[in-house]
Amino acid sequence: MNTYLQIHPKDNVLVALQDLPAGQQIEFNGSKIQLKQNVPAKHKFPLAPLQPGDPVLMYGVLVGKAVQPIQEGETITVKNLQHDANAFHEKDANFQWQAPDVSRWANQTFRGFHRADGQVGTRNYWLVIPMVFCENRNVGVIKTAFEKGLGFAPAEVYNEQVNDLVNLYKSGNLDAIKTYKAPEASAEPRKNAVFQNIDGIKFLIHEGGCGGTRQDSDALCALLAGYIHHPNVAGATVLSLGCQHAQVSILQEALKKLNPDFNKPVLVYEQQTSGSEFNMLSTAIRDTFLALVEANKLERKPAPLSKIVVGLECGGSDGFSGISANPAIGHTSDLLVALGGTTILSEFPELCGVEQELINRCENDDTADKFISIMRAYESQAQSVGSGFYMNPSPGNIKDGLITDAIKSAGAAKKGGTSPVKDVLDYTEYATKPGLNLLCTPGNDVESTSAEVGSGASVVLFTTGLGTPTGNPIAPVVKLSTNTRLAQRMPDIIDVDTGSIISGQKSIAEMGEDILDFVVKVASGEIFTKAELLHQDDFIPWKRGVSL
Structure with missing residues (x-):
């Protein structure tokens, strides 16, 4: 294999493809360059001496300017190069593209989840979303209940490890603790025995929704709307406190903007109007389970x-x-x-x-x-x-x-x-x-x-x-x-x-x-x-x- 590379014909530096030792002679385009120092793989060295202010070109574009003299064959570092880039302006050229030959895939398909709006998902998930960080704990309660109850939870290999270590400690076997190795969890995906066509329930925990700028809250609502509208999502359960900047109404407006005919199920629960926390969570879990029954009817096609x-x-x-x-x-x-x-x-x-x-x-x-x-x-x-x-x-x-x-x-x-x-x-x-x-x-x-x-x-x-x-x-x-x-x-x-x-x-x-x-x-x-x-x-x- 080559040990160095010029990425673009205009470049005035070479990239080391492997560690190159000091003193090695590099032959390039009829010239010979002796490396002044070790050049680690992935680093660059110039083809000719550079003086302060001289440009360095890679990929055919300006990527920096020398800030001190750099000899040919000397490693480029943060000490001898600083960032610089070409300016940009309005579009000034027409672009012609030669598309690659894709005849091999012309009639190929994938098996996905077809949504009512024409999008096709690669997965089928249900979302649980807090409108504000105040609801993160409640989302966590739902997460524990569903992941353990439906078998979506990750393998508890580390819990088992701690249990083993506790038992060894209680038995006084400290030497065994020092040499203990936890058994690795299976790398196979865990399929749910209840809902065969659902890949999981996902929880979008975040630290926003209130206390920041209104711009951030509006952006959060737009981002959450994008996730609910996403082809990999069957529907969502939304928990709101009630008084936060990121109001449910803003989320609903964002969904309508994405699709005026939006019709995915979105289950909304507001804690400040729901009575007790228990009532809200138990109702949300029941309704979500019923929604999962419907989401499970969708199959890959x-x-x-x-x-x-x-x-x-x-x-x-x-x-x-x-x-x-x-x-x-x-x-x-x-x-x-x-x-x-x-x-x-x-x-x-x-x-x-x-x-x-x-x-x-x-x-x-x-x-x-x-x-x-x-x-x-x-x-x-x-x-x-x-x-x-x-x-x-x-x-x-x-x-x-x-x-x-x-x-x-x-x-x-x-x-x-x-x-x-x-x-x-x-x-x-x-x-x-x-x-x-x-x-x-x-x-x-x-x-x-x-x-x-x-x-x-x-x-x-x-x-x-x-x-x-x-x-x-x-x-x-x-x-x-x-x-x-x-x-x-x-x-x-x-x-x-x-x-x-x-x-x-x-x-x-x-x-x-x-x-x-x-x-x-x-x-x-x-x-x-x-x-x-x-x-x-x-x-x-x-x-x-x-x-x-």
């Missing part, structure tokens, strides 16, 4: 692949993300778009420096102008609280080669493939146009994934180079490793290993096709993702302007 909506996400990114996993799911996105499907690319702080490319890919000027407006407003909000997109990379990102936000962004944008941008969505807006959609979210893994699902993603493709367990309550999250070492180290987290792109065993197109085949099996309920098996139900609404 064939649907065209155009009914799949895929979220494109990354988290715990590394220097290989933009070389392997991200472009691989970008090709998957192109395949789905060519089949009439819908994909959602989010994380606006991680599009910094590639805005102009995306603007020019927008289908029309109005779409492009909306993207420009949202990007500039978001950056302005971040700067108003003493931050900025340049502060987006995490310590883990930087350690593994993503030195600036522009480097991270140029690689992150590869998740969106090469297709036209059909629509630009502000936070909580729902995807209704087939094709690639851009959705305004922060770069935070869970906030962004929560938003993509709230905008309609029925499966999420989540790339990671460092390893993250992020999942979602109602949509399966497929975790793709950028490198094989991670897949081997965290096999209970990773679903798909794209490291064969780095080793040269597979092309990006081949891997993208494999991922689409995997998505179809996940969408059909033939495969449950590692995040699902771990009950990794992460849900965090975005408090706008605070998070990158």
Whole structure:
């Protein structure tokens, strides 16, 4: 395999594909470069000397400027490079797209849950939602009752471990405690014996609904409406205190905005008008059980692949993300778009420096102008609280080669493939146009994934180079490793290993096709993702302007 890579012909740096020792001679385009120091895998070194102010190009775009002299063959670090990116402006070019050949999947279907509004789900869940954090405890009571009563609860392997340790302690066998190993739980999904066609009851615990800004409460209601409207959801039980900012009426208005003919069952209980807590909870549990009986009548049936909506996400990114996993799911996105499907690319702080490319890919000027407006407003909000997109990379990102936000962004944008941008969505807006959609979210893994699902993603493709367990309550999250070492180290987290792109065993197109085949099996309920098996139900609404 190659030990280094120039990602784009315009780039003036190379990426180490494995650890390269100091003194090694690199031959590139007829020139010889001697490495001045060890270059760790995923890090970069320049092809020619750089002086302060000189630009650094990766993926063919500006990703930073040197702040001190950098010799050819010297490792680029946060000490010698700072973030810089190209400015962007109105759409100034027409975009032509050559769609990939999708004849192989032309007549293929997946088995999904058909909803009355025409959406098709990949799962069939019932939701229990608090309108305000004051109801979290009551939601917890319902959660315990239903999960244990219906068998949806995770395996209690850790409870059993503590019980074993207590018994060993009581018997005075401290040596046995030191060597005790808990038995691992089964990795098989736990199917419910009562409701065969229901994948589970999910609980959207959150810390919002009151005490913050009205903007945050309104956004929370819109996000919750997106989850109830979602094709993976049969209906919802809603608990309200009564006096909070996030009123049930706002939620109902948001549902009507998504679908004027909305007709899913939504059971609402308000504690301040329900009498005792016991009366409210026992009534809610009884009514929810009866609703589950009806939801269980829905069965999986064939649907065209155009009914799949895929979220494109990354988290715990590394220097290989933009070389392997991200472009691989970008090709998957192109395949789905060519089949009439819908994909959602989010994380606006991680599009910094590639805005102009995306603007020019927008289908029309109005779409492009909306993207420009949202990007500039978001950056302005971040700067108003003493931050900025340049502060987006995490310590883990930087350690593994993503030195600036522009480097991270140029690689992150590869998740969106090469297709036209059909629509630009502000936070909580729902995807209704087939094709690639851009959705305004922060770069935070869970906030962004929560938003993509709230905008309609029925499966999420989540790339990671460092390893993250992020999942979602109602949509399966497929975790793709950028490198094989991670897949081997965290096999209970990773679903798909794209490291064969780095080793040269597979092309990006081949891997993208494999991922689409995997998505179809996940969408059909033939495969449950590692995040699902771990009950990794992460849900965090975005408090706008605070998070990158």
